[in-house]
Amino acid sequence: NAGVTQTPKFQVLKTGQSMTLQCAQDMNHNSMYWYRQDPGMGLRLIYYSASEGTTDKGEVPNGYNVSRLNKREFSLRLESAAPSQTSVYFCASPLTGNTGELFFGEGSRLTVL
Amino acid sequence: GQQLNQSPQSMFIQEGEDVSMNCTSSSIFNTWLWYKQDPGEGPVLLIALYKAGELTSNGRLTAQFGTTRKDSFLNISASIPSDVGIYFCAGSETSGSRLTFGEGTQLTVNP
Numbered sequence: 542n543a544g545v546t547q548t549p550k551f552q553v554l555k556t557g558q559s560m561t562l563q564c565a566q567d568m569n570h571n572s573m574y575w576y577r578q579d580p581g582m583g584l585r586l587i588y589y590s591a592s593e594g595t596t597d598k599g600e601v602p603n604g605y606n607v608s609r610l611n612k613r614e615f616s617l618r619l620e621s622a623a624p625s626q627t628s629v630y631f632c633a634s635p636l637t638g639n640t641g642e643l644f645f646g647e648g649s650r651l652t653v654l
Numbered sequence: 655g656q657q658l659n660q661s662p663q664s665m666f667i668q669e670g671e672d673v674s675m676n677c678t679s680s681s682i683f684n685t686w687l688w689y690k691q692d693p694g695e696g697p698v699l700l701i702a703l704y705k706a707g708e709l710t711s712n713g714r715l716t717a718q719f720g721t722t723r724k725d726s727f728l729n730i731s732a733s734i735p736s737d738v739g740i741y742f743c744a745g746s747e748t749s750g751s752r753l754t755f756g757e758g759t760q761l762t763v764n765p
Binding site for chain 2: 582589643645
């Protein structure tokens with residue numbers, strides 16, 4: 542699927558381990574987003590990047606770091622995973638020039654034991 | 655911060671029935687969007703609304719941007735089994751600002 546590619550799709554970690562979720566988009570848009578999805582809570586914004594070289598905190602940034610490596614790639618890092626970070630993580634980028642019309646990746650399902 | 659209340663949380667309907675769901679916000683939005691998420695997939699954009707009072711259709715789906723600019727509605731007519739999934743509303747206060755998502759409506763369609 543062209544659009545937004547996330548890796549890995551599944552990951553199991555132990556508490557305290559670190560890992561990085563990778564995201565790449567081929568739609569040539571400036572902005573990219575990381576969301577987490579938890580049952581009954583919708584999608585909550587973790588971090589976003591309005592353009593290459595810039596990143597900003599979203600609604601739930603604690604415990605995460607991000608890197609906007611270039612225009613295509615935006616990674617999310619968990620330095621010391623906690624069970625509360627068990628979730629499904631989605632990367633997104635605008636489908637069109639309107640930044641609200643997001644195209645989402647397929648998700649990365651993370652379990653922290 | 656912004657809050658979106660989406661209702662109902664879940665719906666169980668028979669194939670062929672019509673469905674309605676809605677979202678209300680605590681502040682005025684200038685953009686409303688509706689997404690659908692199939693099991694194991696990311697959300698997919700269904701309809702985008704940019705003007706108060708706007709009514710937009712996409713096949714059997716119709717969405718409206720409420721005239722108060724604090725609510726939006728999604729209707730699905732003549733439901734079919736593939737309509738199963740989670741429907742999310744999302745909105746933003748200004749053009750280009752970050753989206754706020756509702757909690758989702760889980761739709762189950764019985765054949």
